[in-house]
Amino acid sequence: MVTTRKKRVAMTEKLKKDVFMACVVRVSREILPHGSFKAVGETHKIHPRTVANLWYSTLKQIPGYQPNTPLDPVSLLANVPETAFTTKFENSGRNPKHDRDMLLQEIKNIDPTARRTIRSLAGAVGIPVMTIWRMKQSKKLKVHTMALKPKLNDDHRLNRLFHCIAKIDKNTINSVAEMTFKSMYNEILLMKNGSFLYGTGFGVL
Structure with a gap:
């Protein structure tokens, strides 16, 4: 039996923004509930780990954000930088030593x-x-x-x-x-x- 590999979804800037917005909407009581990554991934047909990586990488780019602190949806949307969802191929891979x-x-x-x-x-x-x-x-x-x-x-x-x-x-x-x-x-x-x-x-x- 020949199995065909599922085609990977292209992570465009619009898709990244939609995924992050979907996670922000699910914030309840200043935390992101358990299972949110899986639910958002099923909605946008991407892996939950991809959703998690996008979520945490975007939070790190928000000025003044500290890990393990209460989440405020309004503050997240207001302070997220415009370049947070920009794809930069030149920054991929290991950083050069010299x-x-x-x-x-x-x-x-x-x-x-x-x-x-x-x-x-x-x-x-x-x-x-x-x-x-x-x-x-x-x-x-x-x-x-x-x-x-x-x-x-x-x-x-x-x-x-x-x-x-x-x-x-x-x-x-x-x-x-x-x-x-x-x-x-x-x-x-x-x-x-x-x-x-x-x-x-x-x-x-």
Whole structure:
């Protein structure tokens, strides 16, 4: 025998408001009588536990409400906020352990050479790799091409300086104002110091 699963009722804002109003109407002698959740659930064709969750979650949003205190129907209807029945899908699920906005600020202060991969960035910030991966999947982090040139040590600086001096036109060396350099159209300058610094790619987060 094949059994069909009962279709779940969509909890719209109107339905939530109607369910809460039905519970408020049943308040008697400053309490909600036993069996009210079941009765309201049968009327609106939803589970009693759903009614209970909606009831208690709405009460928590009422300013000044304290648990286990007498219920006043007039006060409940007057003080319930308008956003109590609004569906917020972005607030569903477990709360993130790390504040994403604070992480983005910390990442901006990290040297780009220390955050070229997800693993290196996670180690620099001190958070799990999966947190960085989720931020990348949610488009909070994007991979960009490294625009910074490799760092130059003292030997590289001297070699570049000597190369520039060697290209000065000797016929103009006596006058600093008229000093010119030889053309370098047929020469290629190899960046020897860049071949080992970025051997695994140019990505940066």
